[in-house]
Amino acid sequence: xxxxxxGGASGAHCESTGTAAAARAGMSASYCDHxxxxxxxxxxxxxxxxxxxDVLLPEEEGCVLCGQFHARGLEEIFCTxxxxxxxxxxxxxxxPYCLKCGRPLRGAALGRGxxxxxxxxxxxxxxxxxxxxxxxxxxxxxxxxxxxFVHAFKFGGRRELAEGIGVLMARAVxxxxxxxxxxxxxxxxxxxxxxAERGYNQADLLARVVGSCLGLPVRAALVRSVLAGEQNKLxxxxxxxxxxxxxxxxxxxxxxxxxxxxIDDVITTGATANECSRALLRAGAAEVRVLASAVAPxxxxxxxxx
Numbered sequence: 411x412x413x414x415x416x417g418g419a420s421g422a423h424c425e426s427t428g429t430a431a432a433a434r435a436g437m438s439a440s441y442c443d444h445x446x447x448x449x450x451x452x453x454x455x456x457x458x459x460x461x462x463x464d465v466l467l468p469e470e471e472g473c474v475l476c477g478q479f480h481a482r483g484l485e486e487i488f489c490t491x492x493x494x495x496x497x498x499x500x501x502x503x504x505x506p507y508c509l510k511c512g513r514p515l516r517g518a519a520l521g522r523g524x525x526x527x528x529x530x531x532x533x534x535x536x537x538x539x540x541x542x543x544x545x546x547x548x549x550x551x552x553x554x555x556x557x558x559f560v561h562a563f564k565f566g567g568r569r570e571l572a573e574g575i576g577v578l579m580a581r582a583v584x585x586x587x588x589x590x591x592x593x594x595x596x597x598x599x600x601x602x603x604x605x606a607e608r609g610y611n612q613a614d615l616l617a618r619v620v621g622s623c624l625g626l627p628v629r630a631a632l633v634r635s636v637l638a639g640e641q642n643k644l645x646x647x648x649x650x651x652x653x654x655x656x657x658x659x660x661x662x663x664x665x666x667x668x669x670x671x672x673i674d675d676v677i678t679t680g681a682t683a684n685e686c687s688r689a690l691l692r693a694g695a696a697e698v699r700v701l702a703s704a705v706a707p708x709x710x711x712x713x714x715x716x
Contacts, residue, residue: 472493473491473492473493473495473496473574474491474492474570474571474573474574475492475493475496475559475571475574476493476495476496478493478495479493491573491574491577492574492577492578496555496559496574499554499555499556500549500550500554500555500556500559500578501550501551501553501554501555501556502549502550502551503547503548503549503550503551503705506531508531508532508533508535508536508708509531509532509545510532510533510536510541510545510546511532511533511535511536511541511546511677511680511705512545512546512547512548512677512705513533513677513680513705513706513707513708514551514705514707514708515533515707515708533708534708535679535680535708536680540684541680541684541687542684542687542688542691542698543672543683543684543687543698543699543700544588544697544698544699545588545589545699545700546677546680546683546699546700546701546702546705547582547583547586547588547589547699547700547701547702548582548676548677548701548702548703548704548705549575549578549579549582549702549703549704550578550703550704550705551704551705551706551707552676552678552704552705552706552707553707556703556704557704559571559574559575560575560675560676560703560704563575563612563675564612564675565608567609569610569615572612572615572616572618572619573619575616575619575703576615576616576618576619576620576623577619577623578703579616579619579620579673579701579702579703580619580620580623580624581623582701583620583624583671583701584624588699589671589699589701591669592624592626592669592670592671592699593626593668593669593670594626594627594628594629594631594664594665594668594669594670594671595617595620595621595624595626595627595628595629595670595671595672595673596617596628596629596630596631596632596665596670596671596672596673596686596690597611597613597614597616597617597628597630597632597672597673597674598613598632598672598673598674598675598682598683598686599611599613599614599630599632599633599634599657600613600634601634601635601636601637603637604637612675613673613674613675614628614630614673616673616675616703617673620671620673620701626671629664629665631659631661631664631665631670631690631693632657632658632659632686632689632690633657633658633659633660634656634657635656635657635658636655636656652681653681653682653685654685655685656685657685657686657688657689658689659689659690659692659693662693662694665690665693665694665695666693666694666695667694667695667696668695668696669695669696669697669698669699670690670695670696670697670698670699671698671699671700671701672686672687672690672698672699672700672701673701673702674686674700674701674702674703675702675703675704676702676703676704676705676706677700677702677704677705677706678705678706679706680700683700683702686698687700
């Protein structure tokens, strides 16, 4: 993981690592593999040759999202295990977006028609209702290629996609000052029945990748005590009512006095993140920020559909 992200929240950069294949340099693999039996000098020379090859001819790795090998490009800029082709297809969140929940918006989403947005404005949902988290951010809009990746990761058993998505999430934290300073990561939990059906908690897998990148511990501090109905089939108000009171913190000392970064897969209305944040604050958390792989926009026309 360190080869794609290092330096914690203060910065990130790529580290060129990997084992070179001697054959790619026109050299027999046995030259390096068996040199150690010819004495210390030969062994040292063999190690030196391998080190040089590792730098000059690092082993290629396929994209963790599409699995294909592509010419390097955008991935060198973003420092991710995702190829430039896949990165170019991800609809990254761009301004204007709500400074509270991070959802893309326009003037109409603020009830102000096409009025130009000000730097301190928030969406109508955040302005009209209590938000228990300090701020929420996501890598991109839940549409297009990102939606396909997240759907395959969440419902298609593609656990390996957690690496690529998680690295992008970690970079979102490093990129924005408002997202820094957390002390512990807490994934949004699944109900035990849902966890048994799926076989894994997608938020937990993402949290482990993000935690590895940022050097932060992951704690499964939240539990879901009630198996509520599917959130994606409900409206905004129904989502809020459906999720109320279903999250508990059995061991408050895990979060007491700490700045928590809550990890989720997708922010739609923010109801789940808000209810989790409420439970964490009640357990004594100092504050809660939210990080997700994707966020649903407030306006359908943002996606080019009426």
